[in-house]
Amino acid sequence: MSDVIAEQRTRTNWAGNVTYRASGLARPTSVDEVQRLVATTPRLTALGSRHSFNEIADTDALQVSLADLPPVLDIDTERRVVRVAAGMVHSQVAAGLEARGWALANLASLPHISTAGAVATGTHGSGIRNPSLAQAVVGLEAVRADGSVARVDASSPDGALDAHRVALGALGVVTAVELAIVPTFRVATTVHLDLPWDAVESSFDRIMSDAYSVSMFTSFDDRGARQVWVKHRVDEPEPSVDLVALGARPATGPVHPGENDPAGVTEQGGVPGPWSERLPHFRSSFTPSTGAEIQSEYLLPAASAVAALRELRPLEELFAPLLIAAEVRTVAADTAWLAPSSGRQSVGVHFTFRRDAAAVAAAIERIEDALAPFDARPHWGKVSAASAERLHAVYPRLSDFAALARDLDPTGRFRNPFLARILT
Ligand SMILES: Cc1cc2nc3c(=O)[nH]c(=O)nc-3n(C[C@H](O)[C@H](O)[C@H](O)COP(=O)(O)OP(=O)(O)OC[C@H]3O[C@@H](n4cnc5c(N)ncnc54)[C@H](O)[C@@H]3O)c2cc1C
Incomplete structure (x- = not known):
């Protein structure tokens, strides 16, 4: 049996906004060890790479990481x-x-x-x-x-x-x-700057569907979409939307979504490269800092995208001191019961905030009010103010999932405070 490491030092999530309350962290090195650990531990929660921004991976019992299992x-x-x-x-x-x-x-x-x-x-x-x-x-x-x-x-x-x-x-x-x-396939990323809001509104669907993967970044200020990243699969037809004609200008060098040092972003400038080095925004070879940010994200029906952005723009002043970048992207419909994009073609509105928990909490209340008419589903791994009742309203299969969890785990071995709150 692997050691259960009752770590003395304080452990946090990657962003440092959640200090884990777990009594310890187990690091099994084989599936057998995982099995014995689970069978002999009254309550435990799996921990991944600690990149969630809420308490979803925390527990008042034991955490277990599979990072030491052999790669397969x-x-x-x-x-x-x-x-x-x-x-x-x-x-x-x-x-x-x-x-x-x-x-x-x-x-x-x-x-x-x-x-x-x-x-x-x-x-x-x-x-x-x-x-x-x-x-x-x-x-x-x-x-x-x-x-x-x-x-x-x-x-x-x-x-x-x-x-x-x-x-x-x-x-x-x-x-x-x-x-x-x-x-495998190859992708080329080009970036345009400062696409005006009227162009975002008139051409949103055309722009977002013009290439394999498209993201818009904004602060909701007068610059509109201050960056539009178009990730084009080079084996597909060239993008056809002329972003310059719509009022944007081509970036003249690499840019970071938060307008920070672009050293860690994947290559832009239309240089083709493998999918693995273009689809992520950030380079794998670059060790990201330890966070100092808090993220929230909401997925809504794609058809509501423009109306939702219009509701968020008046919050610009609230965002100004707090928001590093907001990203708007699209997600095709999922069949997973609890995917935020389950059953509907979706648009995600994502916020990267500075790590000021109180200010972020106040901001997300306002965001959730603004997005409520659109049946916005909060991302499970990011910060949200949604009540259990609200989550059940926007995730229609959550009750079925709770019943399945009770069936498969009658003693609540995998139950943590986050799950206890929502799996009602
Ligand atoms: C800088 C940054 C960028 C991000 N970019 C994106 C993005 O582009 N798109 C997006 O959608 N999200 C994004 N996220 C959010 C992130 O993808 C999710 O929070 C994700 O769940 C984190 O995975 P993790 O391995 O860190 O899991 P953790 O945060 O450690 O855990 C998350 C959940 O997974 C469960 N889990 C982990 N391992 C196992 C296991 N072996 N068995 C069962 N359950 C397990 C945990 O119990 C918990 O419920 C980003 C986060 C950061 C910090």
């Missing part, structure tokens, strides 16, 4: 599936796939995030044809509350795969994930 990257070229150890981070998976001529369809902005953690919260990138990373899951293995290993895939009864894709750590400790893969 088995490619089945016939089925077009890769099986990976759940604790591996995107950059490891992406590099391994790219080296063998394969790719994931999409990635989040940061390549340092763990596979299981990203899947568990419905993490996504951008692209009108790209659903969340959880949608790429074709099978997974999880250690259940009794210590047994269960396999879940498309042949499992009662839509179990869709229940397990975005599972918030509630249905077991996921040890391996099988992901759909595609042949």
Whole structure:
């Protein structure tokens, strides 16, 4: 059995805005050890790479990290599936796939995030044809509350795969994930600056669907979309929207979404490169700082995007001292019960704030009021003020999920305070 490390030092999430209350952190080194740990521990919560901004991965009991399990990257070229150890981070998976001529369809902005953690919260990138990373899951293995290993895939009864894709750590400790893969592809990123609001409003759908993955960054001020990142798959037709004619200007050098030092951003300037080094906004080779930011994000029906941006613009003055950058991106509909983009073509409105918890709390109350008419679903791994009641209203399968969690984990072994609040 691996040691349970009752760490003396204070442990926090990556951003430093959540100090974990967990009594300790277990770091098993094999699936057998995970099984024994689960079977002999009354309550525990899986911890990924600590990139969530709320208490979803915290507990007043034990945390367990799978980062020390051996890496696995088995490619089945016939089925077009890769099986990976759940604790591996995107950059490891992406590099391994790219080296063998394969790719994931999409990635989040940061390549340092763990596979299981990203899947568990419905993490996504951008692209009108790209659903969340959880949608790429074709099978997974999880250690259940009794210590047994269960396999879940498309042949499992009662839509179990869709229940397990975005599972918030509630249905077991996921040890391996099988992901759909595609042949490798190349992407070129071009950036335009200061697209006026009237052009954002008149041409939103055209711009967001003009390339494989498009993101707009804004402060909601008079500059409109101060950056438009167009990530074009070079094997697809060239983007056709003329952003200059719409009032933007081409960036003359690399830019950072928060207008900071661009050293850590993936290459721009239209230089083609592998998907693994273009789809994330940030380079895997660059160690991101320890946070000092707080993120929130809301996913709403894509058709509401322009109306929602109009509701948010009057909050510009509130945002001015606090907001590092807001990102607007698209996510294709997911089948996962709890994906923020479940069942609907979505637009995500994401906020990176300075790490001022009280000011952020006040801001997100205002944002959630502004977005309430659009049935906005908060991202599971980011800061939100939504009550359990509100979450049940916008996530219609949350009650079904809570029932499944009670069924699979009757003693609440995987229950933490975050889950206890929402799985009612
Ligand atoms: C700089 C930065 C950029 C980001 N960019 C994006 C982005 O582009 N798009 C986006 O959608 N989100 C983004 N996020 C949010 C991030 O993707 C999610 O918060 C994600 O869940 C973090 O994964 P993690 O491995 O850190 O998991 P943690 O935060 O450690 O845990 C999250 C959840 O996963 C569960 N979990 C972790 N491992 C397992 C396991 N083995 N078995 C079962 N459950 C498990 C935990 O119990 C918890 O419920 C970003 C976050 C940061 C800090």
